[in-house]
Amino acid sequence: MTRHCLVLGGARSGKTAFAERLALHAGARPAYLATADILDGEMRDRVTSHKASRGVRFTTIEEPIDLSHTILKAGNDHDVILVDCLTLWITNLLIANEDVATAVGELSATLMEFRQAKVILVSNEVGLGIVPDNAMARTFRDLAGSAHQRLAEICDDVYFVAAGLPLAMKGDAPPPLS
Template identity: 80%
Template sequence: MTRHCLVLGGARSGKTAFAERLALHSGSRPAYLATATVLDAEMADRIASHKSGRGARFATIEEPIELSHAIIKAGQEHDVILVDCLTLWLTNLLMANEDISTAVSELCATLVEFRQAKVVLVSNEVGLGIVPDNAMARTFRDLAGSTHQRVAAVCDDVYFIAAGLALTMKGEQPVS
């Protein structure tokens, strides 16, 4: 059975490195589905650094909005799909005035039905800090929290990463 998983953690927690190891261990034809968009020079540098670090181990697919469709399409050629990351995807949806609840419902339905490839979803846990001081940041934090709950409910495995260490929140222990 194909087991989808959610990997959560804070900034620079090691979540992407963990997810990459998990994906590489899970399949021989991995795809890296990137949701980031280049908005400034700093983001361009981050994206270039991520691509360089992955090297040729992953096929890279870039899709900032239509995540469910990209997963289904990637599953035609790949046996594991690493999605990095849900919080950037939510930002893209928010900035494009998309219906986030519908998009998250579509993603969850896709994950329930889609078993052609393992899906490893990475996301930033943003709800552990202080309450943001502005309405948009509070809305984003709330959307991320509710999205994480909905996605975690349909994933087989959920991991929380801190200091590069994985805590299994749901499902199987990861292979090191």
């Protein structure tokens, strides 16, 4: 049985590096499903840096909106799919005036049925700071929190990463990934 996984953490917490090690440990044909939509030079530099750090270990698939369909398609060729990251995906949905709750529901339903490959979802935990001072930021925080709760419910393993150290919140203890 394939165990799907949610990896949460703050910005620069080490969550992506942990998820990459987890993916490489879990399969021989990993895909990296990147949700970043390059809107400016700074984001272009970040994407270039991320790609360089991954090297050739992952097949990179770029999809900013349609995660469910892309996961299903990637499952034909890959035994593990790392999705990085859900908060960028939610941002992309908001910018495109898509219904985030519907998209999260579709992703959740896809994951509940999808067993061709392990899916590792990475997301920023944005609910640990102060209450944002504007309505759009509060809406984003609330949507991300709701998405995390829904996906954590259906994922077999949930980890929280801080200072590069993973804490198992649900499921198995993190495997030794050295």
